[in-house]
Amino acid sequence: MIRPRAWLPTPVFSLLLLVVWLLLVRSVAAGHIVLGGTLAIIIPLLTHRFWDARPRIKKPLLLLRFVLRVLGDIITANFEVAYLIANPWRKLNPHFVEYPLMLEERFTITLLANTISLTPGTVSANLRMDGKSLLIHALDTDDEEALIEQIRERYERPLKEIYEC
Numbered sequence: 001m002i003r004p005r006a007w008l009p010t011p012v013f014s015l016l017l018l019v020v021w022l023l024l025v026r027s028v029a030a031g032h033i034v035l036g037g038t039l040a041i042i043i044p045l046l047t048h049r050f051w052d053a054r055p056r057i058k059k060p061l062l063l064l065r066f067v068l069r070v071l072g073d074i075i076t077a078n079f080e081v082a083y084l085i086a087n088p089w090r091k092l093n094p095h096f097v098e099y100p101l102m103l104e105e106r107f108t109i110t111l112l113a114n115t116i117s118l119t120p121g122t123v124s125a126n127l128r129m130d131g132k133s134l135l136i137h138a139l140d141t142d143d144e145e146a147l148i149e150q151i152r153e154r155y156e157r158p159l160k161e162i163y164e165c
Contacts, residue, residue, distance in 0.1 A: 007041065009048040014040040055107045055163050066158045070115055073154065077120040084121075084140055092140045096125065099134040099148055102156055108163045109134070115155050122147075 008014060021036035022028055057063055084092060103109050109131065113124035116136055126135040141147050 007045065010044045014044055017043060052107060055105065057162060058164075059162050062158060063162050066155075066162060069154065069158075070118065073119050077122075081120040081139065093142055095138050095141050095144060097136045097138060097141070097144045097147055099136050099151060101132055101134055102152070103160055103164065104131075105164055106131075108159045111163075112151075112156055112159055115159075116151065 017040040018033075018036045021039060022032060025032050025036075084090065101109060101112075103112060109127065113127065113134060116122050116124045116134075121139040123137045124134055125137050128134070136147075136151075138144075138147055
């Protein structure tokens with residue numbers, strides 16, 4: 001008997017592929033369901049060996065709090081950036097900041113870099129080859145140390161606690 005994990009390594013991803021396929025073709029005809037289902041099984045089978053191991057979430061409630069915090073920060077930062085853009089007489093103070101990383105896993109570093117880039121006004125520009133620091137561009141900051149501490153407290157420490165502790 002074939003184990004389900006052998007022919008369906010990522011069931012959620014397969015379901016997502018099927019749904020996306022049906023949305024793209026805008027049809028739920030039997031032929032499209034069969035073709036989408038076939039693709040949803042074959043694509044993960046052919047590509048799963050290239051993926052990193054899925055991280056274990058050590059504290060799921062903390063992850064929920066982190067997601068809500070990031071969403072709130074995104075909304076707040078949108079208003080702050082809109083205010084900066086709407087006031088052309090205000091002089092911006094952009095900076096590149098070298099951010100020293102406490103994180104060690106590639107997945108959590110990627111999450112941190114994406115979180116920084118999702119928040120308007122900051123962009124993660126480069127990860128050093130040794131993986132020890134991240135280059136961040138801030139649209140308007142006067143105090144680089146305060147920015148580093150804010151990112152560390154709001155994003156990096158919770159990510160470390162959620163995934164790496």
